[in-house]
Amino acid sequence: MSEEERDTQHLPAPSLWPIGFAVGVACILVGLVISVPALIVGAVIALVFGFLWVRDLMRAHPVTAAAPGAPAAAPVVTHADVGDNVDRATFLSLATIGVSGLIGAGVTLPVLGFGVLPSFVGDGVETHDVDLGPITNFPEGQYMIATYLENPEQGEVSRRTAFIRNNGSTDAGVPSFTAIFSRCVHLGCPVQPNGPIDEQAKQEVNGVELLPVLAASFGCPCHGGLYDSEGNRSAGPPVRSLDRYEFSIKDGNLILGRLFSVGHVEGVGATARIQKYYMAYPGVHVDGIESWLYPIPTPGSTG
Numbered sequence: 422m423s424e425e426e427r428d429t430q431h432l433p434a435p436s437l438w439p440i441g442f443a444v445g446v447a448c449i450l451v452g453l454v455i456s457v458p459a460l461i462v463g464a465v466i467a468l469v470f471g472f473l474w475v476r477d478l479m480r481a482h483p484v485t486a487a488a489p490g491a492p493a494a495a496p497v498v499t500h501a502d503v504g505d506n507v508d509r510a511t512f513l514s515l516a517t518i519g520v521s522g523l524i525g526a527g528v529t530l531p532v533l534g535f536g537v538l539p540s541f542v543g544d545g546v547e548t549h550d551v552d553l554g555p556i557t558n559f560p561e562g563q564y565m566i567a568t569y570l571e572n573p574e575q576g577e578v579s580r581r582t583a584f585i586r587n588n589g590s591t592d593a594g595v596p597s598f599t600a601i602f603s604r605c606v607h608l609g610c611p612v613q614p615n616g617p618i619d620e621q622a623k624q625e626v627n628g629v630e631l632l633p634v635l636a637a638s639f640g641c642p643c644h645g646g647l648y649d650s651e652g653n654r655s656a657g658p659p660v661r662s663l664d665r666y667e668f669s670i671k672d673g674n675l676i677l678g679r680l681f682s683v684g685h686v687e688g689v690g691a692t693a694r695i696q697k698y699y700m701a702y703p704g705v706h707v708d709g710i711e712s713w714l715y716p717i718p719t720p721g722s723t724g
């Protein structure tokens with residue numbers, strides 16, 4: 422092989438794959454800040470273009486062996502022909518891709534662990550069924566402040582507060598309750614009912630304290646968040662409506678079940694239409710364009 426031919430072999434093939442790979446890495450970094458979907462798209466782009474880049478490199482520097490019975494005059498390119506320079510270039514390219522991949526994985530995996538896993542393992546608020554006692558303790562049309570221990574073994578740290586209103590019955594004759602969780606959906610401060618509390622009528626049933634309140638709205642003392650009587654955000658920094666509990670009635674007792682998040686509530690009481698979502702952290706949008714723009718994955722709607 423002449424010197425000229427060897428020079429021609431050494432020229433790297435022009436390729437857009439590194440640019441695509443860099444775009445993918447940039448998308449990953451941007452996605453880490455603003456959006457998990459952007460992060461996933463970036464990872465896919467980086468993987469695809471990285472693969473094409475590696476494949477291109479292999480093709481650009483073929484290493485072939487002489488086939489048995491090949492004509493003696495046929496050109497054969499071997500490691501020795503390709504030379505040290507080409508090996509070094511290939512090695513550096515592959516090393517760049519490998520190190521970039523390792524750095525990307527090192528940055529991405531911990532963030533994914535903290536950002537995505539919580540949506541599969543819960544949001545840190547345990548929810549067990551809680552028996553609030555006979556439904557006759559809940560006068561129709563009035564909110565009751567119910568405080569209880571979520572987990573008696575953990576003691577006071579598991580104390581929770583719910584605002585419960587007996588809405589009477591739906592058109593189908595099914596008992597209806599509004600059961601609102603007191604945690605503010607801005608940053609998690611305890612929300613307070615705005616209205617007079619009847620301390621004289623306080624009662625305790627099976628460790629659950631019930632206190633009647635005329636709640637015209639709910640307010641958060643931390644940053645001025647305000648919610649209407651259905652838990653819809655009225656003012657301030659909260660990003661959605663107050664979270665609610667599922668409920669059931671067993672043997673005449675009101676049972677609080679799982680928590681869920683709420684986009685918006687239309688109407689009031691027994692005829693209200695509730696946009697229900699899987700439980701999300703405070704500060705997380707559950708619907709609208711904002712749910713795509715912020716890093717914590719928005720759980721899907723459950724109807």
Ligand code: FES
Nearest residue numbers: 605608641644646
């Ligand atoms: S935590 Fe409630 S308004 Fe900020």
